Amino acid sequence: MKKQKDEQTSSGLLDIQALPVQSFDQTMNMVLDSIDAMVYVADLKSYELLFTNKYLKDNLGAIPGQICWKSIQNSPSGPCGFCPNDKLLNDKGEPGEVYRWEQFNTVDNRWYDTIDRAIRWSDGRLARLTIATDVTERKKMQDSLSETNEKLNTLLKNSPDLIWVIDHNFNIIYSNEIVKASANKNILGQSVLTYMKEDYHHKFEKIFYQVIENQKTTTFEYEGLIGRWWEAEVAPISLSSSFDNVMLITRDITARKIVKESLIESNERLNTLLKNSPDSILVINQKLQILYSNAYDRMEAKLVSDKLSVLENMDPVFHEPFESSFWDAVNNRKTLSFDYKDKQGKWWETRIAQMTVSSDAKCAM
Numbered sequence: 001m002k003k004q005k006d007e008q009t010s011s012g013l014l015d016i017q018a019l020p021v022q023s024f025d026q027t028m029n030m031v032l033d034s035i036d037a038m039v040y041v042a043d044l045k046s047y048e049l050l051f052t053n054k055y056l057k058d059n060l061g062a063i064p065g066q067i068c069w070k071s072i073q074n075s076p077s078g079p080c081g082f083c084p085n086d087k088l089l090n091d092k093g094e095p096g097e098v099y100r101w102e103q104f105n106t107v108d109n110r111w112y113d114t115i116d117r118a119i120r121w122s123d124g125r126l127a128r129l130t131i132a133t134d135v136t137e138r139k140k141m142q143d144s145l146s147e148t149n150e151k152l153n154t155l156l157k158n159s160p161d162l163i164w165v166i167d168h169n170f171n172i173i174y175s176n177e178i179v180k181a182s183a184n185k186n187i188l189g190q191s192v193l194t195y196m197k198e199d200y201h202h203k204f205e206k207i208f209y210q211v212i213e214n215q216k217t218t219t220f221e222y223e224g225l226i227g228r229w230w231e232a233e234v235a236p237i238s239l240s241s242s243f244d245n246v247m248l249i250t251r252d253i254t255a256r257k258i259v260k261e262s263l264i265e266s267n268e269r270l271n272t273l274l275k276n277s278p279d280s281i282l283v284i285n286q287k288l289q290i291l292y293s294n295a296y297d298r299m300e301a302k303l304v305s306d307k308l309s310v311l312e313n314m315d316p317v318f319h320e321p322f323e324s325s326f327w328d329a330v331n332n333r334k335t336l337s338f339d340y341k342d343k344q345g346k347w348w349e350t351r352i353a354q355m356t357v358s359s360d361a362k363c364a365m
Contacts, residue, residue, distance in 0.1 A: 035053060036055060037055060038055055038072075038112065039056065040052045040056055040130050041127045041129050042128050043121075043125060043126075043128075044085050044088070044118065044126040045125075046067075047067050047069055048065065049063070049066050049067070049071065049072075050121055050127055051064060056072070059108060060072055060105075060107050073107065082103065084099050084101065085128060088117060088118035089118055095118035095119055096118060098115060098116070099117070100113070100114065100115050101114055102114065102135070103132070111135050111139040112132035112133060113132070114132040114133075116129070116130050156176040157176060161249050161251045162176070162248075162249075163175065163249055164192065165237060165245055165248075166208070166245060166246050166247075167244070170205070171189055172191075173188065173189075173245070174188070175187050192248070196222040196223065197223045197224070199223075200222040200223065203220070203222075207220050207234055208246055211234050211235065212236060215236045216236070217235040217236070218233075219231065219232070220234050221253070228252060228254045229252070229254045230252060230253065232249065232251075233249040234247075235247045274294040280294065281294045282310060283357060284363065284365075285357070285362065285363050286363070288310050288323065288326065289310075290310055291363070315343060318341065325352055326352060329353060330354045330361070333354045334354070335352065336351070337349070337351055338350045338352055352364050
């Protein structure tokens, strides 16, 4: 009992150095058997397994006395082609530095993060100490991430939109144009403001800070330096735990802008023509309600009130004939003439033509 107490340190822990050799070996085997990884020692020349821990025995059935390339890797014709034995000794043939690598095990079809080192075995011969940890799940995740990144890069490369990431100084730190043949290789590091007219600088800066603060995407239109128009979705993005970056998904809207301005100009001309037309022009729906009139200054106010019936100022005698003519024109897509007298006794010559308003085909002009 006294001997056992003497073997304990003042802290109550077991003094391994004081243990008999047999007890020390048992303790070390218990420690190595508790490691959730392959741990084994193999002769550098003969490849004989000198030690295998419990993990290796349970998972691959490898035990001391077997040949490592037969029992651990199931190599059919000799030592594995990737065996690291030649990397473990220094120029003097003595144990050198640790060699770390990843290997695929052909017995259990698992990936292992492997650490190898040459050591002197108890009988003096050179041997390889291997500790291999299963990293299959991590490998699968890495492969999945790599595949996802490849798909993402392909999408970015072939995107019709220009995609930029902008830092807090408004500098471009990423552009998908870099991977395109027509890319400006010097675009990275440049201020995004240099690509838009000065009139839009302050507005963009304001939007930038709003997006960062609110963490919400917004849309921004600006004119470039060479007369082209761009629409950008400005979205918050975090890079390396930094939340003061934004991503710009930018598309050229010059053609759309030209068409829009052309339509506005055409509408202005049309409105001018309609306003100055000597004729009264009305658009009515299937309820005979007035949706539009060019005659605000030439007709009674009640006639152009919101959705007032076109029949309001018409002699009741003509209500039914007019409604019949309306449906004939709408349903048969033709233009009809119709004369009627208003309540003030004036006569009107009218042409009724089918037209579509906001996808509603049951309207007429």
